Amino acid sequence: MLVDSHCHLDFPDFAEERDAIVSRALETGIGWMVTISTRVKTFPRVLAIAEAYEQVYCSVGTHPHNAAEELDVTADQLVRLAQHQKVVAIGEAGLDYFYDKAPRDAQAKGFRTHIAAARITGLPLVIHARDADADVAAILEDEMGKGTFPFVLHCFSSGRGLAEAGVALGGYVSFSGILTFKRSDELREIAAHVPRDRLLVETDAPYLAPQPFRGKRNEPAYVKETAAVLAKAIGVADKEIAEITTDNFFRLFSKTPRP
Template identity: 70%
Template sequence: MIVDSHCHLDFPDFAEDIPGVIGRARAAGVGLMVTISTRVRRFDQIRAIAAAHPAVYCSVGTHPHNAEEELDVTVDELVALSAYEKCVAIGEAGLDYFYDTAPRAAQEQGLRTHIAAARITGLPLVIHARDADDDMIRILGEETAAGAFPALLHCFSSGRGLMEAGVALGLYVSFSGILTFKRSEELRAIARDVPSDRLLVETDAPYLAPQPWRGKRNEPAYVANTCEVLAGVKGVSPAEMAATTTANFLRLFAKVPRDAVATA
């Protein structure tokens, strides 16, 4: 079984098609998926999707693009919302200097708020990092020194330095369809050097569909393709990589019941 550790089933792209998306995922061997929050103020929509579908879990958090809109979100609020039984992560939160949609100070403030919630709850923080490697390394180092917390560098497309710093701090690294793109040789070289016990896979659907669907709407079923490419990068079989990434997912996303895998 494969797990899509990061998708966005609440986005309009899936409004009329969630049962079909889940059915196609199951047919492709994808047994579980986590639909990731981008706005705390819309958590009710995320929670409703998770509640309606046994194979779907969720997170709670504010994407860095929306950081300025939700600076009033407190650590206590994140902790309270994360108590929902199918909420298994905090985030996504982080830094995005590529688009700079929100002021960088607001992004950092939001990230530190989410780190505090992850530290209190023990739930993994789903980290978004784009074109912000130096600041991300600095913040993760400062915050880990203040108290460890579980975390994942999602949809990894950053430099080797951030990967190595994250792994040294105990973080996991997740790869998306970007790994399959023809021009992603450098990213595949980085993935080759991530310890196998820190690897996860994801879609970030509806974005970043892997080859051969690049440019089309992505969906959780396609994570199987990324898993296959990652297996080739690491020199193992697709079945072994599926088992490895699922075991890693369950170790990091420890709130997911183990019988969820048995019944998926």
């Protein structure tokens, strides 16, 4: 049994066959999926999907690309929305200096707002970090000094320094289909050095389909491909990586009921 800890089932890519997508995941042995919020104003759509499927849960938050649109979102608002039984995480929030779709000060403000909500609720913050390793690490260290909070560095593709900083602060590291790409040797080396009790897998679907599906639309069923490569990278069997990442998921996403 595996968990897709990060996907976007509300995206238009899945609109016409969402039932089939979820069914394929379950048939493949993906027991749970977390569909991730990218805008608070569209959160009701995300929540409706989580409510429609027993095995699907969700987060609430604002992606850094959209930070400038939702600077009025408060930690208290996030906390209130997170009261719903299907909401098991805060985010995704963080910093993206690759696309820079929102001003960096807006991204940082949103990031800190989401950290405050994670601290209050005890729900894990799903962190998006791209080309912003030093600033992400600095904000995490600064905010952790104000009070601890759980978090995961999602779709990890950053450098070893951020992985080590995240783990040192108590965070988890989640790997996507990028881990399977031919040129991802360095990323696989980083994964091999992440403590086993901090590893997660995800798809980030509909993006970043793993080998052998690269270039196609991604979906939760494909998380098994990433898990297989992660197993090889750390030197364990596929069954063991499933046990490791599933146990880690329920430890971090502790609001999700485990059968």
